[in-house]
Amino acid sequence: MIDRQRVAGILLVLGAGLAAAGSFQRTFSTVYRGYGQDLTISTTLWVTTSDPVDGPPDQPAFYAAGWPVIVSALVMAVAVAVMARERIAFVGRPLAVGGAGALAGIVFFYVAQVRRQEEIIASGRTGNVQDEVHYLGGLYLLVVGAIIGLVGAALAQQRYQRQEQEPEQEDEVVVHQLDSDDDTPPFGLVIPNDDEQQETR
Amino acid sequence: MSTRRVFGAVLVFVAAGLAVAATFLTAYSVQTELQGRTLRFEATSWAVERDDFRGLLMFGVIKFGEPAVAAALVMALSAVLAFRVPAARVGSLLGAGLLVGVAWSAVGTLQAMVDQLRELNAPVRFDLEQGDGVTLLIVAAGIGVVSAVLHQELPRRVAPEAEAAEAGPVVIHQIDDEPDDTETPPYGYPVIVEPKND
Numbered sequence: 001m002i003d004r005q006r007v008a009g010i011l012l013v014l015g016a017g018l019a020a021a022g023s024f025q026r027t028f029s030t031v032y033r034g035y036g037q038d039l040t041i042s043t044t045l046w047v048t049t050s051d052p053v054d055g056p057p058d059q060p061a062f063y064a065a066g067w068p069v070i071v072s073a074l075v076m077a078v079a080v081a082v083m084a085r086e087r088i089a090f091v092g093r094p095l096a097v098g099g100a101g102a103l104a105g106i107v108f109f110y111v112a113q114v115r116r117q118e119e120i121i122a123s124g125r126t127g128n129v130q131d132e133v134h135y136l137g138g139l140y141l142l143v144v145g146a147i148i149g150l151v152g153a154a155l156a157q158q159r160y161q162r163q164e165q166e167p168e169q170e171d172e173v174v175v176h177q178l179d180s181d182d183d184t185p186p187f188g189l190v191i192p193n194d195d196e197q198q199e200t201r
Numbered sequence: 202m203s204t205r206r207v208f209g210a211v212l213v214f215v216a217a218g219l220a221v222a223a224t225f226l227t228a229y230s231v232q233t234e235l236q237g238r239t240l241r242f243e244a245t246s247w248a249v250e251r252d253d254f255r256g257l258l259m260f261g262v263i264k265f266g267e268p269a270v271a272a273a274l275v276m277a278l279s280a281v282l283a284f285r286v287p288a289a290r291v292g293s294l295l296g297a298g299l300l301v302g303v304a305w306s307a308v309g310t311l312q313a314m315v316d317q318l319r320e321l322n323a324p325v326r327f328d329l330e331q332g333d334g335v336t337l338l339i340v341a342a343g344i345g346v347v348s349a350v351l352h353q354e355l356p357r358r359v360a361p362e363a364e365a366a367e368a369g370p371v372v373i374h375q376i377d378d379e380p381d382d383t384e385t386p387p388y389g390y391p392v393i394v395e396p397k398n399d
Contacts (some may be wrong), residue, residue: 059320065311068305090356094294101298107304108268108299116264127261150295157291188389198302 008155009080012096015149015159016024016073019103023069028114030121033130044138045069045110063113068106071141075099076149083156093156100146107146114139206283206290209351213280213293216348217273219341220300223265224233227332229311231260231318235324245334246307264308272299276345283352293352297345304342307335 027150029042040051045066049058076099080093118133224246231242240253246266254260279292311331318327 060313062313062315062317063306063312064309065306068302068309073303094291094350094353097291097294098298098349101295102302102305103298104264105268105272105302106306107302108271109265109303112264112267113310116262120259120261146327153295154291157288184387185387186306186385186389187392188385189387191388 002156003033005083008096008152009083011148011152011155012080012100013152015103015145015147015152016076017098018141018145018148019107020073022138022145023066025138025141026136027110027138027142028117028136029134030117031132031134032128033132034128036171042125042136045142063110065106065110069103072099072103072106073145076103076153079156096153098157100149103149104146107142110142111139205351206354209293209348209353210280210283212344212348212351213276213296216300216341216345217276217280217296218227219337219344220269220273220276223334223337223341224269226334228263228265228307228334229314229332230330231258231289232328232330235325243332252254263307263310263335265303265338268303269300269341272296272303275299276349280352285355290352290354293345293349297342297349298343300338300342304335307338311335 007076024044024046025041026044026049029040032039032041032125038050042049042051043061043063045064046061048061076096079092079096081101082095083089114133114135121131121133122129124131226245227243227250228246229244231252233240241251242254242258242260243249243251244260246262246264246269247262249262252260257372273296276293276296279296282289286320307384308331311329315329318329
């Protein structure tokens with residue numbers, strides 16, 4: 001059987017890597033119709049870009065979650081490194097849960113903002129009901145990375161909990177088997193050089 | 202459950218409650234003076250509370266309500282379950298992590314809005330203020346992290362007796378100081394010898 005801790009470590013690193021890579025990919029684009037040629041504004045977690053390039057200049061992304069994603073991915077990677085050392089592994093396991101949780105929170109927040117953007121565009125508040133929002137690869141990478149990270153963090157806890165329960169079981173009932181040589185025999189120990197009368201009394 | 206972990210569980214509940222409350226408070230507000238009139242925009246994490254700009258400026262809701270409530274639910278559930286299932290304590294860490302991620306993202310989004318308003322170079326000045334909702338969310342995240350750490354089980358130290366037991370097959374038995382009637386006395390029971398009647 002493959003070591004559960006190793007699988008957890010691989011999943012945590014994979015999740016962190018996918019999320020970090022996803023932050024540099026385009027997450028969604030908004031297509032604005034009615035400008036002669038359609039104007040497409042795409043965004044990563046760092047910057048927004050426009051197509052055609054003579055549209056609005058590149059600028060920082062509105063939901064700029066690049067650094068939070070990178071930092072939480074780093075926390076997950078550090079947690080894996082710490083878990084590899086047996087003496088300080090108890091620090092790494094909670095750190096993995098915290099990092100994976102933070103990444104999931106950031107991605108959940110980001111998805112909520114993109115959905116809101118989609119609602120605004122669909123409602124026609126931009127002046128044209130034909131405008132569209134498209135989800136792109138970066139968003140899927142972020143979501144998949146966050147889910148894989150959570151699974152890895154959950155797997156990393158298994159061994160920790162099993163080790164924790166063992167001492168509790170020891171507190172319940174302890175049965176000792178005494179060696180027969182140590183016990184006082186039912187009729188007492190024979191005292192050497194003693195007369196028979198005293199023994200029989 | 203130790204006092205520390207009970208205190209941690211109570212704080213987890215407090216953090217979860219604060220997080221939920223934060224979603225219903227004003228997340229941010231934008232205000233400007235125009236021709237002697239004060240125009241103001243206010244929004245919680247769920248809905249726009251006031252919009253004097255009537256949608257002319259694309260201010261909107263920062264939707265951290267759902268993620269924050271989800272994080273609070275995870276924390277509260279883990280705190281309740283941990284009284285019966287100790288393994289559920291990990292959930293409070295997960296919830297705290299979620300909350301930190303959400304709070305960080307909310308603050309980052311507000312900062313991005315401030316930057317965009319500055320780059321707008323508008324003839325009028327827009328004052329963007331962080332609302333009580335986001336401030337409370339940050340506080341909830343901080344309390345959440347502290348409480349989740351308190352809620353966890355610290356690794357047990359290996360007792361010297363256990364180390365000795367592991368070292369060799371030596372077992373020390375504690376025998377009662379006052380023996381009861383059921384124990385065999387050290388010199389045994391007297392054998393009753395009945396006199397022969399010859």
